[in-house]
Amino acid sequence: MPPKQAQKLTPFNVYIRWRPLPEEPGATEIKKTQSSGGDGHSVSLSLPDASGSSSGRGARSWTSAPSFSKVFEADDNNRGVYENVVSQTLPKIMAGKTCNFFAYGHTGSGKTHTIVGYDHEDPQQVGLCLSAAKELFQKIEELNGSVESDQKLAVGLRMYEVRKKSAFDLLNEHTECFVREGPDGKIHVRGETETLEGGKVRVKPIMMVPCWTFEELRVVLEKGLDLRATGNSTVHDKSSRTHAVFELEIVNKALVEAKDAVIERQAELVPHGKFATDVYLEENSQRYIQGSDGKYMVNPDHTINQERIDAAEATKREYEERVELAEATVQEIFTTSQHPCLGGKFVFVDLAGSEYYDQKSSTSAAGSKQTAEEKQEGRQINSDLFALKEVIRARSSNQARIPFRSSPLTMVLREHFLGSDDGFSAMILTVSPAADQYAATMNTVKYGNLVAMAGVS
Template sequence: MGAIGGDEMAQWDNADGGEVANGAAGKLEKILVSVRLRPLSDKEVARGDPSEWECISDTTVIARSAFPDRPTAPTAYSFDRVFRSDCDTKEVYEQGAKEVALSVVSGINSSIFAYGQTSSGKTYTMTGITECTVSDIYDYIGRHEERAFVLKFSAIEIYNEVVRDLLSSENTSLRLWDDAEKGTYVENLKEVILRDWNHLKELISVCEAQRRTGETYLNENSSRSHQILKLTIESSAREFLGKDKSTTLAASVNFVDLAGSERASQALSAGARLKEGCHINRSLLTLGTVIRKLSKVRNGHIPYRDSKLTRILQPSLGGNARTAIICTMSPARSYMEQSRNTLLFASCAKEVVTNAQVNVVMSDKALVKHLQRELARLESELRCPATYSSLESLVREKDNHIRKMEKEIKELKAQRDLAQSRLQDLLQVVGDNHVSKQELYLRCAPAM
C-alpha cells in the first residue's frame, strides 16, 4: 500500500465526482453516530408497555420521564442524527451510513455497525443498509466504465468467542493472526470473487442461513452471534491497465451486525441461550470499554486484544477506516435502562476519532518492473569493475581526508597546550612582579 500515484490520481474522484481523494496523509474524523427508534412491537403493545422515548428533533432524543433508579440522570441525548420509529431504512441509510459506506469505492475502508439491546432492530436495520449500499456500489460501477472493478466477498460470525466462516459448510473454528502489514486477519477465510449483484445476494442468503439464531423470550429470531460481512473493492483505471503506471485502489466495507446485549432475567434464558448471552455480553462489554477508552485518550492502552470482536474490528475503531454506528432502541418503558446504556455507548462512540487513508496498491506488473529495475542495477554494480574502482577511490579519498583532519586536530591541540602553559607562566609573573599591562600583552601574544 502507498500514496496514490500522480497520473492515476488525476483520473480518480470521489463517489459523486467532487473532491479529489486525500492521498496517504489520512483524514481524522469522528465516528458518525445515529440512533434509530423502532416502533413498539406487538408484544410490547399487548402488555401495555408505553412508548417512553421521543425524537424532539433530527438530532435529539429524550426520555419522557426520569429513570426509575436514577432520577438525576440526563433524559436528553444528542447525536449526528436520530430517527423516529416511522423512518424507513432507506432514510436511515441515506443520512446515517451512505457517505461513509460509499467511501469504499474511493479506496477508503469503511464500517457500518448496528449496536443495541436484543430485539431492538439491528438485523432489520443492517439488512436494509447492506442492500442499499450494494445497490449504490453497483450503480457507481455502472457509471464509471473508465475503471475496471473486482469485488470480493467474505463473511464471518463470532459465536461464543469462536470465529466461523459463514461461506463454508465446515463448522471449523478459524484462528486469528497478526500481520505487520495486514493487521489482524482470519486464517483460511474464504473470499469469493463476485460475478454480479445476484451472486452477492445468493451469498448473503447463505450467510443468513448459516448464522446462529435462536428463539428467546425477547426475540423469536434472535442473532446469537456477531456477524461481519466484508465487501472488498479493487479498481484500476482501464487506461493504465497492464502499464507501468497502473495502480489499484483497494478498500473494504464491513457490515457489522452485533449480537444484542440482554438481561438474563428479561430474556428468561437458561442453558445454551444463557451461555450465549454471557459470551455476547462479555464481548460487548469489551467493545464498550474500547470505545470508552478511545473516546478519552488515544495513546493509552486500548484493550483490543481482550475479545475477538475488538481484535478484528480494531481498524474500524480508531484506525484506518471511516465508521458509522447506528444504535437501535426499543421505545418501550420496560427497557428504559438498557436503552439508556445504548445511548451512553453512543455518546462515547461519537467522541472516537478515526484516521482513514486512501489505500493504493501497486499492480503486480508495476511491482515486477520496479523489482526488475532494482535487480538490474545491483547486478550491474556487481559486474562492472569501473563502479567498484570508483567506489574504492571514493573510500580512499575519504580516508585521506580523515587522516588530514586528524593531523590538524593534533597540531591544534599542541598549540592549545603551549598557550595554556604560557598563560600559567604569565599569571605567575603578574602575581609576583605586578607586570604592566603592556608587558602582559606582549608576553601573551602567540609566537609568529
C-alpha cells in the same frame, strides 16, 4: 422524512433509531423527547408511574449528553437511514478507504432489519449492506467500460459471525475459523489446517467471494444468512446471539489471484518452516546429557551439525522470500491500479443482542430460559461489547496502545479500524419505545452515549 442534510463526520458518529411500537393489546409507550445542542442531539427517556405521572415517586427518567448525530423516528425507513448515514461515505470508499458501521440494540429492536433487511425487493426497506452494495456496483460499472478484463472491478463479499472465541465462515459451510495474531503482528482469521499432497499444509482464511453483479452478490449473501446461528434469549425464543460481520471490498481479477497466490506460497512455506525448527531442536537436544547425579552436562560425544541446521534454514528462507514476493505483488497491484478505489471497503457489523451487555437487567425467569452454554456466550458478548467501547475510546484519544487484544471481536475488527483512519465509523442504536422494554432501551442508549462521548473525546 425531511431531506438529507450534510453532517460533520467525526471519528465515530452514533445514531439512534426508534422501531415502531409493537402491535400488541395494551402496549404502552415510554415518554421520549430530543433536543439539539452544539453539534449533537440529546434524548430524554421517562417511564411514568402507575398513575401516568412522569414526576411521581415510581417514575423513572434519564437524559443523555448531546452526543448523538441524528435520531431516526419509527416512520423513517431503511432507505432514509442509508442516505443519512452510509451514502455520504461512498466517496471515501471510492478513494480506497474503509468505513465501518455497527448496529447495536436489544434483541427484536431492529438491528438485523437495519443492516440486512428482510424485504430485499423493496428499495425502501433493503438493509444498509445491500443498499451500499447496489450503489457500489453503480459506481464501478461506470469505471469498468475503459479497462482491460483483468482490471475490471467487482465487489468481494465476506460474511462471518463471531461466537465466543471463534469465527464461523458463512460463505464456507459455517466452517469454524480461529482468531490468532501472527508473527507479522497482524490478526489472522483462519480455518483448520489442511494437509495436501507433497506435505504442503494450507490454512484457508475467511472466504471472499468476488461478485460481478449486484444480483450475484444478493444471492450469495442470502445463502450465507441461512447459516446464521440462533438461540434462546431473554426476550425471544429465537434471536441472534453472535456478532455478524459483512465486508464489501472493491476487488479485481488480478487482486483476487494475487491474494490466492499468497495463500499458496504460505502453504508451501509451512512444511519447510516446521522442518527447520525440527532440525534445530533435534541437533540441540543431543547437546546435553543427564549425568549419574541427575544434573545435565554438555555431551562430549556430540557435535552440533551446524551445516545441517544452516541448510534447513536456507531452504526455509527461500520459501519465505516466495511469500514476500507474492505479498509484494499484491501491493504492486494496489499502487499501479488505474483506480484508487481498489481495496475500498464497507464493513457492516450486526452486534449480538444488547441484553447480554447487562445481565443484571434480566429477570430470573427469563434468565432460566438460557442454557449454560448460552449464559457463557452471554458473558463473552458482554466482554466483547465492553472491549469495543474501550477500543473506540483509545482510538479517539490517540492513545499509544489500543486494546484490540481484549476480545475476539476487537481482534477481528483491528485491521478495519486501522484501515479507517481516513475513513469513517458509526454506530446505529436500535431501540424500542415499548414501556415494557424501558430498561433495555435505556441500557442501549446509555451504552451508545458512552461510545459517542468516547468517539469525540
